[in-house]
Amino acid sequence: MNELTENDHLRYARHITLPGFGKEGQKRLKNGSALIIGAGGLGSPIAFYLAAAGVGRIGIADGDVADVSNLQRQIIHTTNDVGRPKTTSASEKMKALNPDVIIEEHREFITIENIKGHIANYDFIIDATDNFDIKFLINDACVEAGKPYCHGAIRQYEGQLTTILPGTPCYRCLFTSTPQSEKPSGPIGVLPGVIGSLQATEAIKYLAGIGKLLTGRLLHFDALTMRFTEITFGFSPDCKYHHLHKKD
């Protein structure tokens, strides 16, 4: 375990003085790692907050380049980054914010071929993608490998998130099929800021070993009515991982 340095005590003073967090929580963050899949709307606040919090090693995976139409919500990229790889743009901002954390850039899209290798190297995985097929792929790879992860999704004015740990109900316990893909409309630009910040909170809690995670619960947010709704869910007999979930 890497110990906290004098510099760490200054930078993370507000964590270290936080009841229940303390030096121990910060040390756990420093020795922890997370993989952010997607450097877009959700990935932007997640990348900023995990770097700021001092998560020791952060991977960011995306094969896309920044487009001018992304800037309305993907706040880690600036006008000058248009046309540049999103992972390069994101990792530059993260390093500028906190040069003490290791940023690992994976400039490729996550596929069925490469996902196992990527997630194996990290303690916690964050689904910050906008593609339902990839969401199932992340779920399957994490459940099969016994990796904890946080799912997040946004659409127009609404968003949702849930956390899946080994031994808790998974994304396939909630959803059985991929929704019909539709023409992109929205989302309102602040929405990924709300959902991504909550996903970052879950990652930090998991790595620091504090609080109660959002397992078996789907938190839904409606920006138009400013309402959060929690839907609890259990293991589904229709989930293809039912045999893995039930260890008795």
Ligand SMILES: [Zn+2]
């Ligand atoms: Zn399941």
